[in-house]
Amino acid sequence: xxxxxxxxxxxxxxxxxxxxxxxxxxxxxxxxxxxxxxxxxxxxxxxxxxxxxxxxxxxxxxxxxxxxxxxxxxxxxxxxxxxxxxxxxxxxxxxxxxxxxxxxxxxxxxxxxxxxxxxxxxxxx
Numbered sequence: 001x002x003x004x005x006x007x008x009x010x011x012x013x014x015x016x017x018x019x020x021x022x023x024x025x026x027x028x029x030x031x032x033x034x035x036x037x038x039x040x041x042x043x044x045x046x047x048x049x050x051x052x053x054x055x056x057x058x059x060x061x062x063x064x065x066x067x068x069x070x071x072x073x074x075x076x077x078x079x080x081x082x083x084x085x086x087x088x089x090x091x092x093x094x095x096x097x098x099x100x101x102x103x104x105x106x107x108x109x110x111x112x113x114x115x116x117x118x119x120x121x122x123x124x125x
Contacts, residue, residue, distance in 0.1 A: 001033065003041055011049050011065065020064035022056060 009030050014021065021029070023037060045051040049065060056062030 006041060007045060014063060014065045020062040022060040022062060
């Protein structure tokens with residue numbers, strides 16, 4: 001059994017039993033081939049999935065996982081943020097320019113008049 005298989009089996013079983021289980025209970029339910037858990041793997045479980053072991057029934061540790069975290073509450077916008085959002089344009093319309101920003105200047109155009117060779121010589125010397 002690889003560590004990842006061990007971790008997933010322990011995590012899934014402890015999620016089904018949020019009150020916690022002892023090692024002998026886990027061993028019997030999951031048919032684990034180990035008489036005792038590997039201390040290195042237990043340390044990794046504590047770091048990776050938040051496993052806690054507390055004194056439980058006589059001479060046994062109760063293995064538990066922390067309760068799952070609730071999703072964060074929706075972020076509420078202030079009235080100022082809502083007013084700056086504008087409204088969505090109708091299909092096929094161009095997006096409106098953001099409020100408060102000046103329109104970009106028109107691109108500068110250059111004339112396409114011909115330049116005499118003598119003028120170029122004067123510029124290059």
